[in-house]
Amino acid sequence: MDFRFSTLAQKLKSSMIRELLKYANVPGAVSFGGGTPDPETFPRHQLAELAREIIENEYRYTLQYATTEGDPELIKQVLVLLKRVYGLDGFSPENVLITVGSQQALELVGKVLLDPGDCVIVGDPEYLGALSAFRMRDARFLVVKFEKDGPDLNQVEAHLKRMQKENQLHRVKFIYIVSNFQNPSGITTSVEKRKALVELAEKYDVLIVEDDPYGVLRYRGEHIPPIMSFGGIDRVILLNTFSKILCPGLRIGIVVADKQIIRKLVLAKQGTDLCSPSLTMRLAARYLERYDILEQIKPAIELYRKKKETMIEALKEEFSDVMDVDWTDPDGGLFIWTTLPDVDTMELFKFAEQRKVFYIPGEAFKPYEEPSSSMRMSFCLPTFEQIREGVHRLKQAYMDYVEAKGLKCR
Numbered sequence: 001m002d003f004r005f006s007t008l009a010q011k012l013k014s015s016m017i018r019e020l021l022k023y024a025n026v027p028g029a030v031s032f033g034g035g036t037p038d039p040e041t042f043p044r045h046q047l048a049e050l051a052r053e054i055i056e057n058e059y060r061y062t063l064q065y066a067t068t069e070g071d072p073e074l075i076k077q078v079l080v081l082l083k084r085v086y087g088l089d090g091f092s093p094e095n096v097l098i099t100v101g102s103q104q105a106l107e108l109v110g111k112v113l114l115d116p117g118d119c120v121i122v123g124d125p126e127y128l129g130a131l132s133a134f135r136m137r138d139a140r141f142l143v144v145k146f147e148k149d150g151p152d153l154n155q156v157e158a159h160l161k162r163m164q165k166e167n168q169l170h171r172v173k174f175i176y177i178v179s180n181f182q183n184p185s186g187i188t189t190s191v192e193k194r195k196a197l198v199e200l201a202e203k204y205d206v207l208i209v210e211d212d213p214y215g216v217l218r219y220r221g222e223h224i225p226p227i228m229s230f231g232g233i234d235r236v237i238l239l240n241t242f243s244k245i246l247c248p249g250l251r252i253g254i255v256v257a258d259k260q261i262i263r264k265l266v267l268a269k270q271g272t273d274l275c276s277p278s279l280t281m282r283l284a285a286r287y288l289e290r291y292d293i294l295e296q297i298k299p300a301i302e303l304y305r306k307k308k309e310t311m312i313e314a315l316k317e318e319f320s321d322v323m324d325v326d327w328t329d330p331d332g333g334l335f336i337w338t339t340l341p342d343v344d345t346m347e348l349f350k351f352a353e354q355r356k357v358f359y360i361p362g363e364a365f366k367p368y369e370e371p372s373s374s375m376r377m378s379f380c381l382p383t384f385e386q387i388r389e390g391v392h393r394l395k396q397a398y399m400d401y402v403e404a405k406g407l408k409c410r
């Protein structure tokens with residue numbers, strides 16, 4: 001059948017991750033693939049109780065359409081959190097938009113800022129959801145290598161300089177960056193690089209979109225001020241979400257930006273869904289009012305910390321005899337990024353599948369399709385025992401791969 005799909009629809013294809021993880025649930029499998037939080041950390045009893053209350057007592061709000069900007073009660077709580085988490089002060093409700101997850105925020109930001117062919121500076125590797133949202137706008141990616149302390153700023157400036165020379169600087173709309181414990185690499189951008197990035201953005205007059213779903217999930221070291229605190233609200237659009245610190249099912253994302261930008265995002269959102277769900281916005285608002293989310297999340301942070309330590313120890317144990325192997329040891333978040341030189345992790349995947357261990361090949365996080373020797377390993381869902389067993393199997397899969405490829409065991 002010829003359904004005369006749009007050019008855009010013709011380009012859409014099923015995500016590689018979905019295809020790859022089809023068998024990750026078979027009995028006995030260990031999956032480091034999932035990027036989702038542990039459901040046991042969700043405060044289900046508190047939410048269930050509050051849900052009953054707000055449906056019975058606040059039905060005129062919770063069962064009705066909401067304004068596009070979002071629940072004023074929730075925005076009030078968000079402003080309190082911005083102060084507590086980031087030390088960001090002085091914003092008004094007009095600086096905030098509640099979205100259906102920050103994925104919608106990424107999509108709306110794309111809609112209001114990107115014309116086809118406009119450029120976005122992104123990382124290698126980069127968060128897949130952001131890449132998909134910007135691809136929908138037919139964006140061009142100016143790719144910048146991620147180093148241990150954040151993006152390679154020489155590459156950022158080189159891109160900007162080249163665009164300026166070609167009189168195309170106005171087509172560079174923004175720099176997208178996950179500032180803390182990046183998904184997928186676990187890398188945190190250092191204070192120095194945050195400041196320098198803002199200086200570059202000012203010098204070449206481009207916006208920064210700072211995406212920070214993981215900042216609160218820090219299990220060691222000091223909190224680092226957000227890029228927004230250096231660049232201010234004229235330069236930076238800050239995205240956040242309750243998905244990783246409360247639960248993704250509420251689908252609540254947050255945009256903090258200049259009022260004019262919020263205005264445009266609101267208009268774009270009206271064409272998308274009229275408003276975010278009143279019920280989950282009010283549920284989150286009352287939860288934040290009654291409980292201290294930063295206290296409530298502490299056991300989860302402790303659990304993730306221990307799981308990460310277990311994975312790092314297992315990697316050391318199993319892979320220390322492999323030359324040049326490298327992994328990140330993040331201070332927070334949900335991911336470790338492991339690199340095996342000379343290995344195509346997409347090819348290794350078939351061997352890993354045989355051994356019933358799953359991960360996401362680095363190729364999934366490349367702005368443009370190309371092989372990768374890295375992989376994203378999430379430690380938050382498997383048990384401690386599964387983490388050890390999974391890393392052991394990964395080593396076996398690696399040995400199988402080395403043998404099949406006739407590579408020298410390094």
Ligand SMILES: *Cc1c(COP(=O)(O)O)cnc(C)c1O
Pocket residue numbers: 100101102103104127129178183211213240241242243248251252253
């Ligand atoms: C999980 C995640 C999001 C989006 O999550 P939502 O559930 O849509 O709020 C956004 N950015 C990054 C980097 C993420 O890891």
